[in-house]
Amino acid sequence: MEQKLANPAPLGLMGFGMTTVLLNMHNAGFFPVSDMILAMGIFYGGIAQIIAGILEFKKGNTFGMTAFVSYGMFWLTLVAIFVFPDLAGGKGVRTDNAFLGWYLFMWGLFTFFMWIGTFGKSYCLSFVFLSLWILFFLLATRNWTGSSFIGHLAGWEGIICGLSAIYLAMAEVLHESWGKKILKY
DSSP states (O other): OOOOOOOOHHHHHHHHHHHHHHHHHHHTTSSOOOHHHHHHHHIIIIIIHHHHHHHHHHHTOHHHHHHHHHHHHHHHHHHHHHHHHHHTTTOSOOOOHHHHHHHHHHHHHHHHHHHHTTTTSOHHHHHHHHHHHHHHHHHHHHHHHOOHHHHHHHHHHHHHHHHHHHHHHHHHHHHHHHTSOSSOO
């Protein structure tokens, strides 16, 4: 009797995609950062992706495990960067924007290599990582230069990136549910 494991990738992609869209609606200038974005960063972008990554580990998928656990930790650290200074009674030191740019740059560098890891996989997955790589470098540039134009451009690009992850997640769910490809990926 064969034991079939569920595909954890749609969970991780949805956690990443929805949280990315919401944060980048802020970056594009629609809304301020709020508790909703921080909560999504902790629970869906963070914890749900880590769970998906651990399940990818069980399936023997090194790429999926590395991606989901790493980006889950990205969301948790990003929320901590926003929240920790306030936990010290307002006496915590906030990260300087230029230094935060280097944080984003390092995530962009990681994402560049993960994008290379998508070669030979689905075009949609490659697009998610390519657009995320571009997003991180736009956000780093915004933090280094203070350019609101680049920040808004990054926001729009991030919305596209997040929507592409949501699309891929739903394509995989529908494929498994219907037993055939409903959406191209």
